[in-house]
Amino acid sequence: MRFITLVLKNPFRSRARSLLAITGIAIGIATIVTLGVITEGLKTSTEDTLKAGGADFTIVESNVSDMFFSKIDEEYVDRVRNVSGVEDAVGILMAVQPLDDNPYFVLIGIDPAKINMSQIKITEGRTLQDPDADEVIMGKVASENHGKKVGDTIKIKNREYRVVGIFESGDMQQDSGAFISLKKLQRIEDKEGKLTMIYVKMTRNSAVEDVTDRIEKRYSDLTTIASLEDLQSVDQGLQTIDTATWAISLLAIIIGGIGVINTMIMSVFERTREIGVLKAVGWRDRRILAMILGESVVLTAIAGAAGSVLGVAAIQVLLALGMKGFIEPVYSPEIFMRAFAVAFTVGILGGLYPAYRASRLAPTEALRYE
Numbered sequence: 001m002r003f004i005t006l007v008l009k010n011p012f013r014s015r016a017r018s019l020l021a022i023t024g025i026a027i028g029i030a031t032i033v034t035l036g037v038i039t040e041g042l043k044t045s046t047e048d049t050l051k052a053g054g055a056d057f058t059i060v061e062s063n064v065s066d067m068f069f070s071k072i073d074e075e076y077v078d079r080v081r082n083v084s085g086v087e088d089a090v091g092i093l094m095a096v097q098p099l100d101d102n103p104y105f106v107l108i109g110i111d112p113a114k115i116n117m118s119q120i121k122i123t124e125g126r127t128l129q130d131p132d133a134d135e136v137i138m139g140k141v142a143s144e145n146h147g148k149k150v151g152d153t154i155k156i157k158n159r160e161y162r163v164v165g166i167f168e169s170g171d172m173q174q175d176s177g178a179f180i181s182l183k184k185l186q187r188i189e190d191k192e193g194k195l196t197m198i199y200v201k202m203t204r205n206s207a208v209e210d211v212t213d214r215i216e217k218r219y220s221d222l223t224t225i226a227s228l229e230d231l232q233s234v235d236q237g238l239q240t241i242d243t244a245t246w247a248i249s250l251l252a253i254i255i256g257g258i259g260v261i262n263t264m265i266m267s268v269f270e271r272t273r274e275i276g277v278l279k280a281v282g283w284r285d286r287r288i289l290a291m292i293l294g295e296s297v298v299l300t301a302i303a304g305a306a307g308s309v310l311g312v313a314a315i316q317v318l319l320a321l322g323m324k325g326f327i328e329p330v331y332s333p334e335i336f337m338r339a340f341a342v343a344f345t346v347g348i349l350g351g352l353y354p355a356y357r358a359s360r361l362a363p364t365e366a367l368r369y370e
Contacts, residue, residue, distance in 0.1 A: 007294035028252025029307025036335035055199035057226035085206035106177030109185030125150035125165035137165035139175035260350025285359040296351025304343030
């Protein structure tokens with residue numbers, strides 16, 4: 001029998017044991033993939049939101065655990081407008097409220113007089129006009145998901161709001177939500193005079209670094225975000241998810257490694273006589289070592305593939321449960337490369353000791369083994 005055939009067939013002599021090992025590793029890999037996809041999606045959708053309306057940069061409160069927990073005093077909007085290099089600024093309040101069967105419906109509060117800064121495109125109806133009116137404009141995706149059109153109403157906290165327009169922006173988070181008067185959303189959220197962020201447009205020929213430095217030096221309780229790198233350094237929520245992903249990767253290596261070691265040691269134990277025969281007919285220690293390591297890697301490669309599929313399935317379940325529109329999954333190659341890197345690490349580390357033990361068996365003792 002060819003060497004490669006042995007490597008592919010031997011791990012499944014005890015199917016139940018191999019299946020348990022594969023399942024344990026696959027769950028860890030699935031968690032890595034799921035968290036990775038969610039993290040990348042959050043980064044992408046948040047960056048799109050920060051750049052909404054062609055804003056040159058965004059201002060949030062300093063020292064917040066999550067950017068969307070930011071609470072900026074509304075008076076800062078006028079102060080920022082007066083900073084050299086700033087053409088205009090608009091305050092934004094973001095909130096999540098349940099709507100129909102969607103528990104994560106995004107509401108964006110903005111001054112109707114400044115809604116042109118959002119650069120949304122009204123496709124039906126009109127834009128917001130009266131800051132005191134009970135009205136909203138819905139994103140195209142939201143209107144389709146909830147079956148709403150111009151003239152219909154939506155209920156937020158037991159109050160009816162009339163849909164006066166449908167818009168498109170190109171930002172999934174915005175298109176899956178609705179714009180509402182800033183004053184109205186502040187009352188809904190009980191955040192009178194508070195903002196989540198401030199969008200800033202600069203004058204022509206101004207340098208982003210210069211303007212952001214002026215603002216941060218003048219107002220130490222504010223932080224400017226002009227790039228994804230800035231976002232990641234400010235938003236501890238994203239940092240936490242990233243850390244959790246790496247921690248789970250390490251946990252998957254430890255737990256998966258233990259499972260592989262157990263499976264491969266039992267396999268070596270049960271095949272002691274067979275290994276003795278292979279050594280007696282001329283197999284060298286390194287060939288035995290390579291065979292056991294290869295079997296271990298085969299197990300974890302299957303677990304990596306199964307875990308990746310399971311992770312993608314978990315994302316689809318989350319979307320079906322109402323996360324669609326709140327996060328847009330991003331399936332980057334790096335996520336799956338990391339998952340398979342973890343799987344192969346588990347395979348190699350988990351197979352090292354059993355492989356070494358098998359390679360050190362004395363042929364005469366192995367042949368006498370019953």
